Amino acid sequence: MHKGGADAAAGGLALIADPTRARMLSLIVARPDGRATVTELADELGLRQPTVSHHAKALLDDGVLVRRPDGRRAWYSVAPDHLDRVTELLDMPTAGSRPDDEAAIERVVDDLATRFAGTFGRETVERYVRESRDLLAERTGVSKRFTSRAAEFAAERLAALAAQSPESGGTAPEVLFVCVQNAGRSQMAAAILRHLAGDRVHVRTAGSEPADAVSA
Template sequence: MSSLGDSSALSVSLPSPTSLDRDAAEQIARTLKAMADPTRIQLLSLILDSADGRALVGQLADELRLSQPTVSHHVRVMAEEGLLERSQKGRLVWYSVSPDRVDEVSELLNPVSSAPPSPLVLERIAGDLALQFRGIFSGETVDRYVRESYELLAREARIIRYLPSLTGRFAAERLRALATADGLLPHDAPEVLFVCVQNAGRSQLAAAILRSLAGDRVRVRTAGSAPAEAVNPRVVAALDEIGVPLAGEFPKPLTDEVVRAADYVITMGCGDACPVYDGRRYLDWDLDDPSGLALEGVRAVRDEVNRLVRQLLEQMDLPPGR
């Protein structure tokens, strides 16, 4: 990909981000105003949760023990701002969330919950992974890794949004690393582990760029000695500018088996927090932490990471594929 070429050229060729124009800002403000009422939030929730995604004003009024004129006022305001659609069948008027706003409204109405998943959720994750790793690990081993992975993400990374699905991904990644380290899966490509403190900036930049350049010729993992709750949004933006996806990555704690599986362990600020095993190549990249940097500073870190990743591929005798 030509945009990942010389880092100095890259930094001057990128366009400046476009500021939010006045019309877009006013639209956002109107939407926020239309939703900024507890009753409207309740109404939207009831409509979304209804059997067919629609409801009558009378039904909503009965459910919330409000007068029909009060409910009519609120749904009219939300309809005027495009949050709700109105459809009439005979004398009945139904309200539903506008199709192009469902994701937006659903995200708002499903706040982050700190409640742990039910045991049945973890059992299902373990059961699915036991099928995936059948003949490699016992069901007991898989179950232990699932529960431990959940606890690590909840306690060390403090992740609460989408915790069950991230638990499944984290446990699967750890099990694959363990199988590789123990010779239970073929080791047919170099394994690279990027480690930084928060696993939210430098390591994510490096992993995304390496995957983009090397494809499946290299297996890439990341971890953090003190993981953050989420990837730095400026890191995501800086990657997007050069057409490199983050690929759904998330901060995760450093665990022993991912170090054992790695051929290259590349630290970016965690110092001696990484276990040391014979036969691995340990590198330390001296990079500024993007945390707290403005986007321009994150771009500079990204460009230096790009240079170092290309250098790494040359050392592996795997020149960039694009």
């Protein structure tokens, strides 16, 4: 690789080396209008505004972000000449593009319709799959595994709905484990309960107050 290419690659790696900046860029690029305020980013990331402002300034100084004042607010967006490089490094589509293809969604619907045959019709399954896809698109950064994540989410929702139907008796209790700061405690607790109780309970996990990185 020639020096110019090496420098560009190194700059690209440095761009997303910080997980907070990578998440900020993912959120901005995933938005329909491709822009966000510091307040919005802080709310979605669960971070303090001064922390987000610090990272935004660093990206602004590097020319990766551009800042456009709007009254008392300021909008941040990825600089047009950096957009292709940022989306390539983050492995995600630009705002307004489809995070999945229709054929993949149809395959997911077919698989889940077969799995839940006799409980839900194909129309209901398709509605849940598309709703799950849209919910994930709104709340998370998209990736190349987006369709598989939407399939898992839809399957969980359908299974929970089926468990509460009169045909199933609706007797299995629902247990939700929640942890904070990416600690992984909820997943461990869920695994232990599933091992001990099997199908007698429906176990779910969730997290809040995400940290900048996964806890060691």
